[in-house]
Structures are given as C-alpha cells and as structure tokens.
Amino acid sequence: MTTSTKIDSATRADILAEAIPFIRRFSGKAIVIKYGGNALEGADESAALISFAQDIVLLHSVGILPIVVHGGGPQIGGLMERLGKVPEFRDGLRVTDSETLDIARMVLVGKVNRDIVGAINVHGPLAVGLSGEDAGFITAEARNPLLGFVGDVASVDPTLITNLIAQGLVPVVATIGSDATGQAYNINADTVAGAIAVSMGCEKLIFLTDIVGILRNRSDINSLVNRCSAAQLDELMDNGSIGEGMIPKATACATAVRHGVTSAHILDGRIAHAALLELLTEQGVGTMVTKS
Numbered sequence: 001m002t003t004s005t006k007i008d009s010a011t012r013a014d015i016l017a018e019a020i021p022f023i024r025r026f027s028g029k030a031i032v033i034k035y036g037g038n039a040l041e042g043a044d045e046s047a048a049l050i051s052f053a054q055d056i057v058l059l060h061s062v063g064i065l066p067i068v069v070h071g072g073g074p075q076i077g078g079l080m081e082r083l084g085k086v087p088e089f090r091d092g093l094r095v096t097d098s099e100t101l102d103i104a105r106m107v108l109v110g111k112v113n114r115d116i117v118g119a120i121n122v123h124g125p126l127a128v129g130l131s132g133e134d135a136g137f138i139t140a141e142a143r144n145p146l147l148g149f150v151g152d153v154a155s156v157d158p159t160l161i162t163n164l165i166a167q168g169l170v171p172v173v174a175t176i177g178s179d180a181t182g183q184a185y186n187i188n189a190d191t192v193a194g195a196i197a198v199s200m201g202c203e204k205l206i207f208l209t210d211i212v213g214i215l216r217n218r219s220d221i222n223s224l225v226n227r228c229s230a231a232q233l234d235e236l237m238d239n240g241s242i243g244e245g246m247i248p249k250a251t252a253c254a255t256a257v258r259h260g261v262t263s264a265h266i267l268d269g270r271i272a273h274a275a276l277l278e279l280l281t282e283q284g285v286g287t288m289v290t291k292s
Helices: 009-026 045-061 073-082 098-121 159-166 189-200 230-238 244-258 274-280
Strands: 030-035 065-070 127-131 138-142 150-156 170-174 176-178 184-187 204-209 227-229 263-268 287-290
Touching: 009 274, 030 045, 030 189, 045 065, 045 098, 045 274, 065 098, 065 159, 065 189, 073 098, 098 127, 098 170, 098 176, 098 184, 127 159, 138 184, 150 176, 150 189, 159 170, 159 189, 184 189, 189 204, 189 244, 204 244, 204 274, 227 230, 230 244, 230 287, 244 263, 244 287, 263 274
Parallel strands: 030 065, 030 204, 065 170, 127 170, 138 176, 150 184, 204 263, 227 287
Antiparallel strands: 138 150, 176 184, 263 287
16 A cells, blocks of 8 residues: 655755755666565555656656566466466465466566556656566576476676666566576566666665565564664574565675675555655665675
C-alpha cells in the first residue's frame, strides 16, 4: 500500500531546498533502482507505479542517470496459477521448466516491463525496455540442474545501456539472460541489479521492496538499521537477523559496495517517493550500506 503524508507549504519548500546539494552531488552519476514485483501488487498498484515513474522522471530531469531493474515473481506465480500450473520451489527458488520459462518471459518482458516503460513515458519519450537477452547484455549460466532454467549472472556487457544513457534515455531491464547457445534463463532480479551496478561503476544501488529496510530483529519494526558496513551486513546474515527473502538483496548490497558502488540502499517502496526521500534528503528512509 502506498502511504503519504500531507505537509504544509513551508515544509515542502524546506525539503526542496534540502535537495539542492544532493542534486549537485549526484548529477551525472548513474544509479540502479530495482523495483520489486511486490511493489506492483495490491489495490494501490496503479498509484504506486505512477509515484515510482514520477521519481524516475524527476531524477532524470535533474541530471541523475537512473537504470531501472524490475522483478515480477508474484505476477509470474499469478499467471501460472491462472493457467493451471502449480509453482514448485526448492530452497526458496522457483523450479523453472521450459513452460514456466515461457510464462516468466511473457510476464517480465511482455507485461511488467511494458507497464513500467509506459508509466515513465507518460512524461515524455524517455524509457526503453530491454531484457538481458538483448545484444548480449547479460550472459547467464545455469544455477542448478534441479532448478531447470534458473540462471546466475555469468557476465554483464554494459555497452547497450551505456549507449542508451548517452542518448538521454532510461533503460528498464527485465531480468532474463541467455547463455552462449542462446538458451534463456530467468535470473533473480536482485542479483542482476547488483551486477549491473558493479559493471557500470554506479554511484548507488537502490532496492525498493515491501519492508522498511534491514532489521536487527525481524519481529521488531523499530529495530531498523539506518546505516551499516558490508561487514556488519554479513554479520546480520550470519546470525539469522536477515530472513531468506532478504538474503539476495543483502548479498547484492554487500557485493556491490565491495566492488566500487559507493552505497547501496534497501527501502520500503510502499512509501510514496521513497527513492527521492532516500537520495535527496539528509535523513533518508531506509537502510544504507557502505563498504566500511
């Protein structure tokens, strides 16, 4: 659910003024924003997508270079059920046979990607949808034969998105990759977002999800970790503070900041304009991970 708070004119002006040094700092810098499939579900789906698209357009308008990576797990599961196919999971990962792969491609490339591109392009001809299969962008390799066509990122060639950004466009990436034979694989979107951020030497990697951020105690929403190092994040994963669903995000954050990304962030994408609040205000709204 998208949440918002009414603010008075003076407060609104203060927020805009506070954003100025952050706009100057990040202008000309590339950032990866991963928009989770969970953020696209629910009664406020349309409002959430409109809010997200506005954030992307505003960032682009002030000279920041956003790259959008999206998931779609809930939508894939929903279509499978409508088609009478029962989802199967192993260790939290969807077993993907050839029919499930076709469904994943239809949902990610043909539905979710188009929805995000369309929402951004309401504001002008800015967004271009693509998948990892395009122009050898993401080379994949099989993760485990028992999982079928579930892949890992073998390599990322940033040439395609570098060229799109140079043309003033916003890449919107569906996370299907292919191997050297052309076989397609569905790849975890968190992993892809991290790999793209590293390959591009991005300033920031941002995950918009359906929780407030990293919690020291999973059952206590007030135990939010506002800032931590990669080593501290590793400790939280090792001691079980970070649950299974958050591990790919946490791992991607830690890996990214260790490989040149300045900072990584995990935010509650249900908060209206969460990305703007995290990027352009001093306090932020989620968890920020740095190398040290």
